[in-house]
Amino acid sequence: MKKLFYLLAALLLLASCEHKELCYQHPHLKTVRVEFDWRDAPYASPAGMCVYFYPREGGNGQRFDFTGTEGGEVQLRVGRYVALCYNNDTEIVEFYNTDDFATHGVYTREGNPLEPIYGNAANYAPRADGSEEEPVRVSPDMMWGCTASEVEVTDEGLSCSCLPSGAEDADGGTQRDEYVITLYPHELVCTYTYEVRNVSNLKHMVQMCGTISGMAGTLAFASEELGTESVTVPFESVSDGVSTVTGRFYTFGHHPDNPDPHRMVFYVVMDDGAKYCYKDTEKLDVTTQVHEAPDFRHVHIIIDGLDLPQPIENGHGFEVDVDDWEVVEEEIKI
Template sequence: MKTIIMKNEERRVKNLFGRLLLSALVMASLAGCRKDLCYNHDEHALKVQADVDPEWMQEWENPYTGGEMQFDWEAIWKEQGWPREYDEFRPEIADGIRSIVYTEGAEPAVSNLENYGGLISMSEGVHALLFYNNDTEYIIFDNTDNSATATASTRTRTRGGYTAPQNHEDERTITPPDNLYASYVPAYLAEESLTPDGLPVTMFPRTYTYLIRYRITSGLQYVSQARGALAGMAERVYLNDGHTDATTATLLFDCKVDEKGCTAEVLCFGVPNFAYKTNEYTDDPEKMHFMLRLDVLLKNGKLLTFDRDISEPMRLQPRGGILVFDDIEISDEDGMEGAGGFDPSVDDWGDVIEVPLPID
């Protein structure tokens, strides 16, 4: 009987030892598994990321602080007799952001973010970072493989029967661009971290608006449609710092006919040879000439063209502002020619915007 009890006790001890050993093995296994699942998990691993936090500068014009005469349209807005408020023309923030990470000896890394920002990944080291909105329709981005040469331009626009004003015959005729923002970080040190580094970014405007008023003092009753052109403007803008070079273009745009004449809101890259950061011209502004045109299609089908040299007001407003073309007269002779019947042969009124097609 004693022998049986001893054997049962030995068996109980062995079973207890076995259970303890099994428990230890299970705990060790779970610990190893937990390590694999936690410390090597992507959420807890060391990464090289930046958490982009954009702030949008919603300005449609930037006053020029150089020269003898200053223009502050926000201060004198009501004096100009415009029925709308300054803030109505502020551009909306973009729908999204494209980021490009430039690393020496490597291809640029492109990613897209929401307009409120997000995470971008990169390797350890120093990088240059370029940001611009990715929701444009008419803008063309060129040379983005290099932050120093990345530019934005816009599409060619042609107009039947259009003849360029004097001194602007060699300019490309283009469509006004969309709202464009950009920001550039020349040197960003990226390091491994468990939490992404915060990166505040200011999205500066790279396009500006000119509010154009054509005042027709007589003959407005004969006007059917109107369109305009602004010659001598910058053809492109550099995304990294917002400067423009010497290349000029002519913007073709549509106008709205109202009770005083015609109006237009024209977006552009500003004037040529202008530095955004220093708010100064990079060449003598007296060399620059600008021309504002109005094409009027009368109800009888006759087309009239009016040109005005606006070099002086443009030099004082290199990045958006107000342009007034007043004292436009349409004679009764022009308005009543042809007994008021519309000429159906006038079929070149519409403009053509060239849209490049992808080539396989």
């Protein structure tokens, strides 16, 4: 009986020694290569990019950061995702709802209309009629980004839906590759430029800045939907010292369903210390130029004529007081 017992024990021991591979990761982790294709923004030059992968079943997204514009490798569990990306070198914008793909967005801090004027410490400035209650929000950084839907990581490979702008694919825009996802960033922020021609007495101008009203204050990345609340955006002005003032600033743009007009206001400091505010004239209502721009991402505004006064000689320099802006509402000469 003892021999039989030892024999059975040996047989059971031999059977238990059958080799089986052990797997400790459920679901499995896969190395995924993220690549950025810049055909939709050939002149973009961000210092780095970030990508968020959000599980389709819910839960917080995973953020991965890359230096430069090429991308790199990330570790993702087998599963289904949606993804978004944007440049991570911003300094001005602030983010909200980063844990939710649908509402992850961006905005800018509060400012004041005179912020672009060097050395200004005043908060008061006359505003365009109807925009007095609008928040003033500083201009954002330039941003590039895009989204990818139907991202699926399996034990066999990766598939996702992401195409460059204007491209069509018979397979619904699906990429299939062995753990490679290609993203096609494009401009997310609008670039506005303006030109004020035939400005009189410009050689006596010391400093100048302006604002534009009726702009959007937020941007949601997933849908690229703009906020409906109107904000006023301050911007810098550059003089050629002869007769032309130009400027360039970034903005999220204007919500197409927002009826608020876009009116520009200019704040001018002359070399005798006098300060003038130009507002509420027909030429400074640029609503039509903004709405009918051929490219809503790149809007160029032209204003013809701005009469700066001849300053008093031996002026006293620049000092900003609370109520010392002389409002000029000049009419268009017909």
